[in-house]
Amino acid sequence: MSVAEPGLKKNYLTGLKEAIFEEFESDPNVIAIGEDIGFLGGAFGVTEGLKEKFGPDRVIDAPISEAAIVGVACGMCLNGKKAMVEMQFIDFISTGFDQIVNMTATYHYRTAGEVAINMVIRGPAGGYGGGALYHSQMNEAWFANSPGLKIVCPSTPADAKGLLKAAFRDPNPVMVYEMKELYRQNKISEVLKANDEALVPLGKGVVRREGEDVTIVTYGNNVYHCLQAADNLMSEGFSAEVIDIRSLVPLDEDIILESLKKTNRLVVVNEAPMTCGFAGEIVARMSDRAFDLLDAPPVRVTRLDTPVPWVKPLESFVLPSVNKITEAALRVCRY
Amino acid sequence: MSVAEPGLKKNYLTGLKEAIFEEFESDPNVIAIGEDIGFLGGAFGVTEGLKEKFGPDRVIDAPISEAAIVGVACGMCLNGKKAMVEMQFIDFISTGFDQIVNMTATYHYRTAGEVAINMVIRGPAGGYGGGALYHSQMNEAWFANSPGLKIVCPSTPADAKGLLKAAFRDPNPVMVYEMKELYRQNKISEVLKANDEALVPLGKGVVRREGEDVTIVTYGNNVYHCLQAADNLMSEGFSAEVIDIRSLVPLDEDIILESLKKTNRLVVVNEAPMTCGFAGEIVARMSDRAFDLLDAPPVRVTRLDTPVPWVKPLESFVLPSVNKITEAALRVCRY
Amino acid sequence: MATTEADQRKTKQESFELGAFSSKLSKSDFQELLLQLYLARYFDVRLIKEKKRGRLTGTLYSSHNQEAIIVGSLFGLKPTDWISPIHRDMPAFFMKDFRAGWRNPDRMGMSVGTVCAQVWGRVDSPGRARDNWSHIGSSAKRIIHSTSMLAGTIPAAAGVVYADRLDGGDAVVLTYNGEGSTAQGVFHEAVNFAAVHKLPVVTIIENNQWAYGTPTYLEFSMDDFARRADGYGIPGLVADGQNVLDVYDKVMEAVAWARSGKGPSIVECKTFRAYGHGDHDDDRAAKYRPKEEVDEGRARDPIAVMKRIMVAEGHMTQKEAANWVAEGKGASEVSNDDFPPEVVQYLSEGIEFAVNSPLPEAEEGGMWVYREDN
């Protein structure tokens, strides 16, 4: 595992790896626990070499027990450790659900600030890869509705590294939704900074493309779909501003508000089912805070309210796409 | 257990009881499973007498295993039964979470319509009773974001009976959020109909109070807070229309739209944490569908993004109240 | 002291042989243990009285008749050990590390006032009255914060000692569990994890025959719950939960095993829930449980059992044993005169502290969702 070689472009997966290795290196209290993260190095290889380097005490190949994995990690944090939990796929988090929302998320609140659980829960997430119902989920809304958790979803190698590092440093439990379809996409590779320089603060969005006519807010995989949609829009004569919020909780509302002041039009895009998803949350906040700014209905492009089906025609039918985003944005622009 | 005596006013709890007894009576395939529902008759007595009447085969006192309870019920439905699952408190659903969202909810979808799971999951929910973090939850948004489930939340004895009966009859898994603070509130008692006459369709809201100036959309316990707020508003010169949606999934959007045509102002009230809660969903849908109708920002009054704390001053601080609703509605009316 | 017929029968069955650990206890240890049994009992009956008097709201989960489990299991712990109590173990929060002195502020247990402030829902409770009843804890005192989610803290218990071991500590953790709660999936996951990693986790099962309104035969299908341990390849011990010394012996055996690096174990303490699940359930429990079963279950009161042993061992005279007869009585049948004065005094001070503690400010409801400092 090579850490931050200057000048070399790295992919998203390497960003994650570097974050983990650097944090393990700099803080002996950092521990990792998850299924097959040791000998195998994780299903996708994010923790490859970690067990060899830091030993089986700090890198635990856990039994297939998501609830115990989260709970054990929580106990470690209660006793001075920083625990990183890997979910083999974020879809399997459902069997550890109670330990996250009722045990971990509430700890600081119910102890009136005595105990903060310095935990990172991360795992491969998202569709577009033919993973079907149980290897494609974006279930971040469950956790956004469960107070006490922070949630991030990086879309670039630098953000993958920087947000994951920030998650380690944050005293609260932070969930990191990693876009597995971006893990090895070399076309988005970039030069990564090292150590503290690499940190990306939680709660700060970023404008990925500037525009005047419509604000498209998104995160994760869909950042790239939105950027392509922005190209399409351009050829229709509209300039779209694309905002990657990166961090859902806390949310950078100001960056969206600023943009709306300019564009007065809002499209929100994400992969989760529409009902009670995070896209709706953004729409609801902006409908309240930016009511007077909006010249057209704020529109969502999300997964249909269905599970994610397997084969390509089905999967494409239910997930957001460049076309669907383009169409929605055009509708808004032409309103 | 007396069923539907004509002319006698019954409370909410009795509404639930009558629904269950009638459905057990009319369909021998109906089965109940849950913790302490037999000998004890449930923590709140909803199933009192059921085991005596229908026997231990149909009324199962289950081990404290929420995941198995849901999964066993799912298997029963797969093999021709209609299973009613009682969660002792809806808060404990978190340990059966995976079995609901990944096993049960998806069954019809992933079998392309072969298998529908005719399950009812019901349990006491909601705050305002000093139940603290684990006996006060409204976690319906988790399930609203999990396609395949229907969700209802009755606020009156007749709806408690009618929606629960409809839930039994619906071939899909239906979750019934029962308002435990209403269980024995005799002031809302009413005469109940019997058998098919008692049915209340899923997916239909109801106008609880007509008004012209603002539409307050809500469900559950907060129906009563909203009605009181409407009284307050009246003395400030505003007439509020209060809509009880009763059914979250499917949602009666038309009843809200119709009202907005008249009032052009929207306040949505519910108990769940604000972020990704169902109030936001309603706001998001209306911001899109009723954009031109809205003359003021659509506003949410929800729980703060905190757990529900125990003692009264704390609990009141975080939950919606008549005052908070009145203030929000005034802000909207005066916008 | 053997008043009912069932009691007499049980008394005859009782074997008072002292075990490897209890046989090393001094007379004053015996006296201390008895006093602690009184205190735990007094905590219970006093709260019921307070509630009857209207000074208190909220459900009370009684440890009446099960006090020997709390007292016996805590008695041999090191201050650095951890515990994870649940709803029926309320006295454990302030009785932990009692050996360091009941009133010693540096003791690795909560002050009794803090616990009372929790019962009263006041700001001086460990969680500033944010969650109710036993849902408190203290990382400084090495008590895991309990939640409502049954068995939900066992993984954390495993995590806590995993971390301790990494740091070179030798702490053991005791987790307390109702027998019904062990049906939870997370119980299995956590005990299995502890077994794989040979973690010093002692799983105490308070087998009081009922889980709320459900009898054990509907919860699991073994006579001795301790046999569950065989399924994890770890030791499973059975203790007489009415005999504080037997609990002490078996738990100490498990603790020694754990501390020496051999790993986790299960200690089943057989006992009986004397009243309702909570005080709200007292009346119903009288209906769903056969009277004979209840009478028999209550017959061997742990205070009475301990007195009989002390008499047999020559640590107490028959006359002394008749001094404070709290055993075999319900809350409405006892008065302060049935308890040693230091017990009454100790708890009364705690309650005094509690009732003088204010409610938290409303605004606190919105605080501490996140830790702000980085």
Add this chain to the structure above:
Amino acid sequence: MATTEADQRKTKQESFELGAFSSKLSKSDFQELLLQLYLARYFDVRLIKEKKRGRLTGTLYSSHNQEAIIVGSLFGLKPTDWISPIHRDMPAFFMKDFRAGWRNPDRMGMSVGTVCAQVWGRVDSPGRARDNWSHIGSSAKRIIHSTSMLAGTIPAAAGVVYADRLDGGDAVVLTYNGEGSTAQGVFHEAVNFAAVHKLPVVTIIENNQWAYGTPTYLEFSMDDFARRADGYGIPGLVADGQNVLDVYDKVMEAVAWARSGKGPSIVECKTFRAYGHGDHDDDRAAKYRPKEEVDEGRARDPIAVMKRIMVAEGHMTQKEAANWVAEGKGASEVSNDDFPPEVVQYLSEGIEFAVNSPLPEAEEGGMWVYREDN
């Protein structure tokens, strides 16, 4: 046939005594069982070849070397019995109720074409290609629809037979589980529930020594996984997972126990995962597992074992045994000539059906979230 040293060693250990059930089998039963082993193996290697040829995408989870578990466990079932297979049991979906005739459309098992359509992701798969690999089922054929969530269908298996018993049926359900999956909480909850209600649930553990990249000693801490059963007060049997007859005997014993109303049991079948977790893992598995372990684990190929038994029992000549030598070979080392023609023919027809089945229409993605009719 004993080619490697390890194989020879194992061969010597092998005891070929027939059990209570297998000793009643006829020569043609033996032949049928062997044929089924060939078929299960052929399914596996043929798919790998198809994928190498680019006709197929998606991960393949191989049952190579574990076929005796599928074949032996299904052989004695009644048509009305249920099964709940998982990722490593793909052939089970079409081999269920094979006794009714491989091509019998009324058979209580899926047609091989349907299963192939599933592998190919075509509309004629049982779930119209909505979920992948083994995530199919059929309530008509009494096969529980598997999901990804390990151990997640065991509660449903218990529910299915609970319902069946209520309706007066005598169906038994076999659930298949990797040894690693048993660490899931829901495994515990479901087995415990079945034990309490004496449900006819036979829990088959395919102990193939690895759970993805994790060895068993990090998953649980017992030598014989079957001992887990002791913790539920139910029988736990150990079968030689390489010997189809031993699997048959032990499963039939468990099935008889279940069908007679005595309740659930666990049957541990000891085996070894011959290749990677899935075919995507073959290369990595060669790194994280010691070569000697792999060689030894592969040595007792279930086809070879069965042939040795048939020769010993006089159901096969040495010469016949040399006829189709598929055993001991990886997918790249075998050709169709190493399999009986009826096996090749049968599966080829299924594949033919699959590749001629179209993809589902895109719009189907939005359908069937709910059942519309009331």
